Amino acid sequence: MAKFPGLETFQGDIYSYKLDGNEYLHKSYQYAKSSYRDITDMNPKFVLYPKTKDGNEDDFDDIYKALEYAQKYNLKIAIRTGGHQYSGASSTDRKNLQLDLSNTYKKFEWIDIDKTKLEVGISYSLKEFVDKLTAEGRFLPSGQCEYVGLGGHVQTGGYGQLARGFGLLTDYVDEIRIISYDTTEQTYTSKWIKKGDELFRAVIGGSPGNFGVITHVRLTVLKDSDYSESYGLFAICAYDPNLLKEFLDIMLETETVNVDDFDYCITFSSDSGSDQGLDHGEEDDPSYDETYNREGYFRSDGKLIWPDMIIIHAYQYKGYNEATSPIKKIRDIIEKVKPAKRKIIIDIDKHYNVSLLVENWITLIRREFQLQYIKRGYVSDWEPKKLKDTNWSDWIVKRINLAICNKLKVSAQFKYFGGENSEFYKKGLENKDSLSWRDMNFGVSFDTFFEKDLLHLASEWQRENDKCISVTNPTFCDKDMRLLWASYDLNLDYFHDCYYDTEKKYADLCYLREKYDPKKIFIPNKFCVGVKNEVPEKVLKDILDKNSDKFDDLLKDVGCTPIWKRFERRNK
Known part of the structure; x- marks a missing residue:
């Protein structure tokens, strides 16, 4: 597989729109792709699959390399764990990068003896996650779609069948591990953020993938026996x-x-x-x-x-x-x-x-x-x-x-x-x-x-x-x-x-987006907090300058018929 300038030491696989043909088409696939092809381009420049050294999930080198590459070449990053976002917001266009975490973070570790506190990587599909909980007689409220990735599901709420009786999946998230901008060190670093922190509040329900790269979450888990x-x-x-x-x-x-x-x-x-x-x-x-x-x-x-x-x-x-x-x-x-x-x-x-009820809810x-x-x-x-x-x-x-x-x-x-x-x-x-x-x-x-x-x-x-x-x-x-x-x-x-x-x-979310993404890396499409529908001044100036020149040329009679000739005829 080809290496690219600036990404030579990237450990994981990289798929290029220009070089990898059918394999690239498969790797860039999104649930929404066949339906939204005329609305947004879901064909990123590169699809990057980060790897960790020897399975060490504290190794974020590939993530940092992707962030450095994006900063150097003024690119945006879209983050995907399942690619199931219905309008394609987990993808981006050919100018930008797709960071696919669907296989990168698979930690599943109980923090306490009673198995009610869990640290888990965000790369699990919903079915994989539910199956692992069910095997332990544990459960959480969650959605229905088998191939939804846990990372995106957590950030958008985790709506599902048990919502009225137990709330949402995100209600059971205690901490999030995220690689985001550190305002003190003025660089992108990994940190744990806790429920109650302003960045935690922004990540959960603010704008998916818009504040950094989440890698792990810590959850309070419910027991069947209760x-x-x-x-x-x-x-x-x-x-x-x-x-x-x-x-x-x-x-x-x-x-x-x-x-x-x-x-x-x-x-x-x-x-x-x-x-x-x-x-x-x-x-x-x-x-x-x-x-x-x-x-x-x-x-x-x-x-x-x-x-x-x-x-x-x-x-x-x-x-x-x-x-x-x-x-x-x-x-x-x-x-x-x-x-x-x-x-x-x-x-x-x-x-x-209840774990069996959750398991049977998965389609x-x-x-x-x-x-x-x-x-x-x-x-x-x-x-x-x-x-x-x-x-x-x-x-x-x-x-x-x-x-x-x-x-x-x-x-x-x-x-x-x-x-x-x-x-x-x-x-x-x-x-x-x-x-x-x-x-x-x-x-x-x-x-x-x-x-x-x-x-x-x-x-x-x-x-x-x-x-x-x-x-x-x-x-x-x-x-x-x-x-x-x-x-x-x-x-x-x-x-x-x-x-x-x-x-x-x-x-408030627009303010936090500027605070934790000042270099505007995590805005790969218009479905992001902080992306304003404002007129680009340079683009507008170029258009108006060309229009002004065209008007001048027509006044000088350049061999075309200006529309005002039609108006002049009416007054004769």
């Missing part, structure tokens, strides 16, 4: 509009949402298609995800298929009572479905360890469909009664039915987060991070995947969905509140009031 009365329901039903409405309506019932230790999530997924997992389209067809057509999408599972379906996850952790439990009500609805139209995987007929698939997609994520601070008044559940069912009839592929999720007694809300009151909208009650994600000839339909479908957020006639909420992990645009400054709940929070 929740000996946990119960769960995990079931899959063939899609039926009336059935989906019933499940959604339970989410809006007062007697359900007031149960403090109850978590409930509904997922809808469109029919995979009979040929899913086989050769599907040509590699140069931009409808499809090239990497996984080429390499085999479903690992060893062969032809993995599913119909239009509803997936139910409902958990209780400490107060299960069959007579009053919301899970029993959900189970009763499922039992009305014909046995051939349902599959119950985890049932409430016995206690299940063992990189992406639902090998197609381009348009993503949406909506949150609402409305109370359940208000959603009942707007007939929200009817609106959801109608939107999904329309997508099915228009041959769009949809992956949608609906979750109740809130209530003043929820851990999601209460842990947010500690104000130790920059995550916003901790007073939200409901979250919805709406992803539509589509064949290339259905782009117009998919766009119109999502634009109509956007109307559920409105100040005039809302169905779901009257203000636009977004989450960093579910972003569907790349202009953070323009939409910052959607991602941050106060203007002061955003201003």
Whole structure:
């Protein structure tokens, strides 16, 4: 593999856009690449994979070399642990560098005898991390996607199924090891930052990868043995509009949402298609995800298929009572479905360890469909009664039915987060991070995947969905509140009031970005705190100078017809 001036002593692998062809295309892959190719260039100049000497995770030489190279050549650095960011914000363009940490930091070490304090490297995929915890009878709340990297997941919150009962993954982060600018030494150094530090607050929920390179985190971990009365329901039903409405309506019932230790999530997924997992389209067809057509999408599972379906996850952790439990009500609805139209995987007929519930929450698939997609994520601070008044559940069912009839592929999720007694809300009151909208009650994600000839339909479908957020006639909420992990645009400054709940929070983060990244290394794209949409003075001057010269030339009659000749004719 070629060495490059300034990176000769870099220990890890380097992949070049110019030199490494197909291998580079694989290494630069991002989840968003096939969908956002026209919006942002996700083909960095180099993709760098740092290595440590003899597995010593205190060795950061390659990181420092990448930082020195970026400073010397005035380049930016994008940091990736999983590459699963939905709008491609963990990548950058051909002028800049991609630092891939997906295999660099794999430490997993218990700090205490009781195994409730853990130091872990950020290079684990979510499935790897959950599996290691489960093996020890331990768990933490976390997200669902198998290939999400722990580094990015920690910084954007770690939203998931257990959020109402336990809060977010980031609520259990005590310390972060980060390589960032030291204002005293005026250089980039490795340090541990603790919960409560200003840099800690900025890193968690501020702007992913925007304040330095995080390598390790220390966590407080939860024990299965402390929740000996946990119960769960995990079931899959063939899609039926009336059935989906019933499940959604339970989410809006007062007697359900007031149960403090109850978590409930509904997922809808469109029919995979009979040929899913086989050769599907040509590699140069931009409808499809090239990497996984080429390499085999479903690992060893062969032809993995599913119909239009509803997936139910409902958990209780400490107060299960069959007579009053919301899970029993959900189970009763499922039992009305014909046995051939349902599959119950985890049932409430016995206690299940919370770690097993978390493990079953992980979806063992990189992406639902090998197609381009348009993503949406909506949150609402409305109370359940208000959603009942707007007939929200009817609106959801109608939107999904329309997508099915228009041959769009949809992956949608609906979750109740809130209530003043929820851990999601209460842990947010500690104000130790920059995550916003901790007073939200409901979250919805709406992803539509589509064949290339259905782009117009998919766009119109999502634009109509956007109307559920409105100040005039809302169905779901009257203000636009977004989450960093579910972003569907790349202009953070323009939409910052959607991602941050106060203007002061955003201003403070912009200040901290300047303080801890004064050389502006960690701003590889526009989805970063502190990137202002300002006019570059030199660029503007060059454009205006050329315009002025053109005007002068036309006044001198250079053989072209100026537009004002048309105006002069009218006055004759």
